[in-house]
Amino acid sequence: MFKTANLIKKNIPLFDKNWFQTGGPAKFYAEPTTELEFQACINYANTNNLEIFVLGLGANILINDDGFDGLVIRPALQDITTKYEDIPNALPELDTESKITQAAFVTAGAGVTIESLINYCLDNNITGPEEFSGIPGTIGGSVYINIHYFKYFLSDFLIQAKVINKKSGEIKLVDKKWFNFGYDKSTLIDKNDFLLNATFFFNKSTDTQAAFAKGRSIEIIRHRNARYPITHTCGSFFRNFHDNEVTQKIAGTNNKMIFVAYYFDKLGIKGELKVGDAVVSHKHANMIVNSGKASSSDIINLARKMQELVKENFGIIPQPECQLIGFNKYPLLK
């Protein structure tokens, strides 16, 4: 048994638990290591009428400078287990693979990082997750937003998961359909349930195939490091547009120009536009970097300027992919 007093701490800094390295503290904070502890956190929040925020690696969030006036739960569920089954040719076709002989069902706790999952898999000749090499985050945060890189979405591999309900603390097993996955979209975004673990359907590979996947992982990271900032950022600050939000077409095609970075690039703001130490990355026009002592307000003011420029010049308003935490009022343009 555990004591709630040992589990739930008060007034814990969050600036050192997110990638921007900004923002104020959590009024209450816990790192549950078991499902029972997670349930106890939910009970505590409900009993004390506290809002809950579930924190992963903080790679896709911006926390208000005033902090979060509720309970931050950072799941420390770190287990990874695997079951193997003979299901030939049932998996998504991967660049690393041609013939698949065995499936590996890998279950990872919400607090496992994508990097640890990839390393675990490659060490055990399991291929598939290396497609997400270099993406910072936990399983929880990554299923939440359905991380994507080029043609792969995490949902291509997920088959089932365990979630816990915010109100009742009830734990249930759900299948992929439950998540209603899409681009930057999953049922978890409704914030009624939190992820405890997820099971993925990967390939059990030969030594040669695994060696190829390791090489691919290194190559993806090298490519990413050349294209994106690798620290003090949340990655893409704004999501791409939906088809129905834009009219401009990609030259010579019938496809809509949905890529938000295209519009920022046209404005020439890369490495130029800044507010205090918050600056648009010189590598990528849709990435904001804290280049020193930026506050979350600096980052918000810069993001607003970016929205205003796109609105003035193209008549459309980018919306954030970055999750804004602890803001009572939406601080950007709608």
Ligand SMILES: Cc1cc2nc3c(=O)[nH]c(=O)nc-3n(C[C@H](O)[C@H](O)[C@H](O)COP(=O)(O)OP(=O)(O)OC[C@H]3O[C@@H](n4cnc5c(N)ncnc54)[C@H](O)[C@@H]3O)c2cc1C
């Ligand atoms: C340098 C950089 C590069 C990036 N590149 C990419 C990329 O190529 N592709 C891509 O898709 N993303 C990318 N991102 C964004 C980021 O990596 C992902 O969104 C990642 O999944 C965030 O995971 P996290 O654990 O850090 O979540 P956090 O940032 O901590 O949280 C994000 C959201 O997930 C929710 N959440 C976290 N855990 C749980 C849980 N257990 N249950 C329910 N909800 C939960 C939080 O409440 C929050 O709303 C990049 C970010 C950075 C900093």
